[in-house]
Amino acid sequence: MSEKIIRIQNLNKWFGNFHVLRDINLDVSSGEKIVICGPSGSGKSTLIRCMNRLELHQEGEIMINGMHLDGSLKNLEEIRSEVGMVFQQFNLFPHMTVLENCALAPMWVRRMPREEAEALAHKYLTRVRIPQQANKYPGQLSGGQQQRVAIARALCMNPRIMLFDEPTSALDPEMIKEVLDVMVELANEGMTMICVTHEMGFARQVADRVIFMDEGEIVEENVPEAFFSNPRNERTKLFLSQVL
Amino acid sequence: MAEWTPKPARPAPASTVGFVGWARRNLFATPGDVALTLFGSVFIIWLGGVLIDWAFINASFSGDDRTACLKPVQGACWPFIDAKLGQFIYGRYPEAETWRVNLVFFFGLAGLVPMLVPSAPFKSANIFFLLGFYPVFAFVMLTGGMFGLVPVETTDWGGLLVTLVVAVTGIAASLPLGILLALGRRSKLPIIRYFCLGFIEIFRGVPLITVLFMASVMLPLFLPDGVNFDKLMRCLIGVALFSSAYMAEVVRGGLQAIPKGQYEAAAALGLGYWKTTRLIILPQALKLVIPGIVNTFIGLFKDTTLVLIVGLFDLLGIVQFHFTDASWATPETHITGYVFAGAVFWVFCFAMSRYSIFMENRLSTDRQ
Numbered sequence: 063m064s065e066k067i068i069r070i071q072n073l074n075k076w077f078g079n080f081h082v083l084r085d086i087n088l089d090v091s092s093g094e095k096i097v098i099c100g101p102s103g104s105g106k107s108t109l110i111r112c113m114n115r116l117e118l119h120q121e122g123e124i125m126i127n128g129m130h131l132d133g134s135l136k137n138l139e140e141i142r143s144e145v146g147m148v149f150q151q152f153n154l155f156p157h158m159t160v161l162e163n164c165a166l167a168p169m170w171v172r173r174m175p176r177e178e179a180e181a182l183a184h185k186y187l188t189r190v191r192i193p194q195q196a197n198k199y200p201g202q203l204s205g206g207q208q209q210r211v212a213i214a215r216a217l218c219m220n221p222r223i224m225l226f227d228e229p230t231s232a233l234d235p236e237m238i239k240e241v242l243d244v245m246v247e248l249a250n251e252g253m254t255m256i257c258v259t260h261e262m263g264f265a266r267q268v269a270d271r272v273i274f275m276d277e278g279e280i281v282e283e284n285v286p287e288a289f290f291s292n293p294r295n296e297r298t299k300l301f302l303s304q305v306l
Numbered sequence: 307m308a309e310w311t312p313k314p315a316r317p318a319p320a321s322t323v324g325f326v327g328w329a330r331r332n333l334f335a336t337p338g339d340v341a342l343t344l345f346g347s348v349f350i351i352w353l354g355g356v357l358i359d360w361a362f363i364n365a366s367f368s369g370d371d372r373t374a375c376l377k378p379v380q381g382a383c384w385p386f387i388d389a390k391l392g393q394f395i396y397g398r399y400p401e402a403e404t405w406r407v408n409l410v411f412f413f414g415l416a417g418l419v420p421m422l423v424p425s426a427p428f429k430s431a432n433i434f435f436l437l438g439f440y441p442v443f444a445f446v447m448l449t450g451g452m453f454g455l456v457p458v459e460t461t462d463w464g465g466l467l468v469t470l471v472v473a474v475t476g477i478a479a480s481l482p483l484g485i486l487l488a489l490g491r492r493s494k495l496p497i498i499r500y501f502c503l504g505f506i507e508i509f510r511g512v513p514l515i516t517v518l519f520m521a522s523v524m525l526p527l528f529l530p531d532g533v534n535f536d537k538l539m540r541c542l543i544g545v546a547l548f549s550s551a552y553m554a555e556v557v558r559g560g561l562q563a564i565p566k567g568q569y570e571a572a573a574a575l576g577l578g579y580w581k582t583t584r585l586i587i588l589p590q591a592l593k594l595v596i597p598g599i600v601n602t603f604i605g606l607f608k609d610t611t612l613v614l615i616v617g618l619f620d621l622l623g624i625v626q627f628h629f630t631d632a633s634w635a636t637p638e639t640h641i642t643g644y645v646f647a648g649a650v651f652w653v654f655c656f657a658m659s660r661y662s663i664f665m666e667n668r669l670s671t672d673r674q
């Protein structure tokens with residue numbers, strides 16, 4: 063458990079003149095599950111998007127699996143295939159069937175033959191419990207089903223780390239559970255996970271650490287038990303009193 | 307506890323469904339609708355009558371010269387079309403060689419039809435035939451000078467042949483060029499972006515006539531002495547560049563409608579720029595702008611008539627040219643010729659339009 067799969071040191075990022083991430087330090091061990099919460103605009107999305115270089119940072123250092131996230135392009139594609147990401151808005155490709163969505167990256171990034179990629183896609187669609195929807199288009203599925211496809215699509219690249227950016231915020235209440243169940247299962251299998259979410263039940267159940275961010279800083283981090291029952295910081299207390 | 311059973315569904319009242327229901331709702335809903343429906347019907351019947359009188363009842367169908375079309379009440383002069391049909395299709399292409407044009411038409415059709423039918427097999431072989439083999443084949447067959455074929459100067463080409471050569475080249479070149487320009491216009495590299503922007507704005511800002519004039523009159527002035535390439539070829543290049551500028555803007559509209567999330571999802575999976583563009587962005591963007599693309603194709607098809615300005619005779623040009631033939635000078639010759647040319651253009655454009663609607667429906671992947 064001690065191998066650090068993500069190391070972030072003194073990370074600073076600006077959007078123009080807006081200082082969005084300030085001196086972030088974060089180490090994540092292989093297999094660890096981190097939940098990030100915090101008020102809107104605190105920089106949670108920006109932080110996890112820096113981890114697969116969807117956003118570029120200006121200062122500090124990010125190491126994923128021993129590789130530095132910097133300008134060199136080869137590195138970038140390697141890192142992106144190690145890090146899967148699930149978005150709030152699913153971002154499935156609407157012109158492809160569910161199966162094609164999942165088989166796409168293995169075929170075009172990993173150069174896997176089609177049959178093999180589709181078998182892989184079927185395997186992960188079965189794991190997120192929607193194998194029977196494989197030949198439908200995303201527009202024909204419910205939100206919860208779409209988000210599970212998005213998870214399967216990311217898993218098809220066999221990533222070592224999964225990033226989730228508010229995966230359940232765009233869902234109706236009945237569908238939240240089916241997505242969280244899949245995520246819990248994934249956590250139990252030992253995947254390294256970074257989740258931005260306000261599902262505190264989920265945080266209690268699976269997180270090794272909960273991180274609270276505000277104004278671009280990590281204000282507090284702790285094991286869930288202590289984080290929820292005994293926050294050290296006034297700001298955290300206020301936030302928790304609003305979301306719980 | 308009372309048990310709840312859903313009420314069985316009943317059929318809708320008869321007066322709201324079927325033809326009667328449709329007519330009530332759409333034709334006779336209000337007094338205004340009734341008046342419009344009646345007025346419209348009368349107008350359509352009157353117009354239909356006029357057309358049938360002209361095209362059939364009072365028309366002449368056979369004859370060898372103008373005397374066939376000089377009845378006191380004369381409708382269409384179809385013998386004129388009949389006598390000139392060869393000219394209208396091939397221009398001054400030597401009659402003994404027109405089989406070559408026919409062969410090119412035939413292979414074009416044979417390659418295109420299975421391409422347009424989505425369920426037809428061997429699509430990749432088909433694409434290779436159309437984009438790889440066919441252009442070379444058409445070029446060799448039409449110009450000759452090889453394989454014992456008599457050379458035919460492009461100045462002798464005319465009519466529908468020229469219309470189709472210009473339109474098909476323009477259509478085939480404008481889509482890929484337009485896509486590249488549209489992508490370039492969104493490039494992060496300023497040199498590429500400004501080059502594409504400049505190209506698009508310059509070609510969109512001038513009339514096609516100017517482009518054609520430039521291509522046929524100005525271009526040779528810039529070329530070194532002795533280098534002289536074909537007038538038709540220069541027109542083809544002019545038309546292709548002009549229409550690709552329009553196409554670029556149509557495609558850009560589609561690119562702009564693709565949400566940022568699609569790029570991000572593709573990037574997060576490790577797909578690079580070209581793979582993302584080809585697999586994720588373009589299929590969606592082009593589908594969105596099919597109506598705009600076909601609109602540009604149709605515009606281009608009709609604009610081919612402007613090659614008349616540089617001395618090439620397309621279908622309309624050659625029809626007009628034959629109005630000067632004294633042996634067919636009748637009061638109805640002009641109108642018959644224009645109706646014929648118009649009808650030919652309309653058939654092509656209408657076919658493109660219907661096909662685009664068919665493709666739009668077929669590609670729709672929303673909840674079906």
Ligand SMILES: Nc1ncnc2c1ncn2[C@@H]1O[C@H](COP(=O)(O)OP(=O)(O)OP(=O)(O)O)[C@@H](O)[C@H]1O
Nearest residue numbers: 077078080082100101102103104105106107108109
């Ligand atoms: N591309 C951008 N350009 C400029 N400012 C941005 C950009 N993306 C985000 N921001 C700003 O950066 C700040 C942090 O944004 P971020 O999306 O990381 O917040 P968040 O914590 O994820 O909030 P939410 O809970 O609403 O998703 C916000 O104030 C936002 O307006």
Ligand SMILES: [Mg+2]
Nearest residue numbers: 106107108227
């Ligand atoms: Mg966010």
